Amino acid sequence: MALGVRLLLLLALWTLVVPARSLREAGDGGWRRPGPGAPAAVAEEERCTVERRADLSYAEFVQRYAFSRPVILQGLTDNSRFRDLCSRQKLLALFGDSVVRLSTANTYSYQKVDLPFQEYVEQMLHPQDPFSMGNGAGSGVPFHWHGPGFSEVIYGRKRWFLYPPAKTPEFHPNKTTLAWLRxxxxxxxxxxxxxxxxxxxxxxxxxxxxxxxxxLNLDTSVFMSTFLS
Structure with missing residues (x-):
């Protein structure tokens, strides 16, 4: 994608989120299922090595991060209405009968499964073990790459691992992130x-x-990603 087009996309997204105030998490939306059975290895990192910024202007974002390194943006939006729509109860009411397609997002695994969203939520959102593809705590997406993007967590917690383009990580594309972590x-x-x-x-x-x-999802998580190319 041409540099100018990418900058326009970044500016468009930034314009949407700049009139911001901090979001205070209000409940878990019915999604989290902590307790016995959760994988022991699912834990937050000991030390976050990605910068967190709550006062970042668009100009500084483009200069310091847009083309060179990740950054965590805080206090950008008040999305309380959207969060309410993403609660377990609301999503099941709106989309319970809709068919969703499940697949792994890596280079070599192309198996796909189609099933109703309600069946997915009620039967498949359980803690994952290191050797199978689950959908609750312990699930995640193995290493891959694509164009730049933003990912916002709506409910739960999501642990990220990132390498620059020139540093290919050591991993097996058909093994889970939890297996890689262990x-x-x-x-x-x-x-x-x-x-x-x-x-x-x-x-x-x-x-x-x-x-x-x-x-790697530390809880059953709801998140939204926006890819720019």
Whole structure:
């Protein structure tokens, strides 16, 4: 995508979120299922290595982050109305009979499953073990890359792992992020570890073009992503 077009897209999105005030998480929307059975390895990172910014202008965003490194944006929007629409009860009422397609987002796994949204929510949102693709706490997307994007957590928490384009991570594309965290991550030298952080409800993660990233849901999470190319 041409640089000018990408800048216009960034400006358009920034215009939507700049008139902002901090979002205070109000409940879990009926989504979280903490308690016995949650995978023991699902934990927040010990030290967030992605900058958090609550006072970032558009000009500084373009200069320091848009094309070079991730950043976590705080206090951008009051999306309380949207959060209410994304509660478990509301989404089931609106889309319970709709058919959704489940698939893994990596290079080699193309298996897809179609099922009603209500069946997905009521039967498949359970903690994941390291060796299978689940959809609750412990689920996530293995390492992959694409164009730049914003990802906002609406409910729950999502842990992110990020590498720059020139640094391909060590991972198996058909294994889960949870398996990677347990089996590969502990053996990585500090210099080989990714940038990482846990994104909480109301926070927005921005990542630049072609950055490798993998995600791990610490709770049953609802989030929204916007890709710019």
């Amino acid at each position: 089996d590969t991550y502990p053996a990585l030298a500090l210099s080989a570890r990714p940038l990482e952080c846990t994104i909480h409800a109301g926070e927005v993660l921005y990542f630049p073009d072609r950055w490798w990233h993998a995600t």
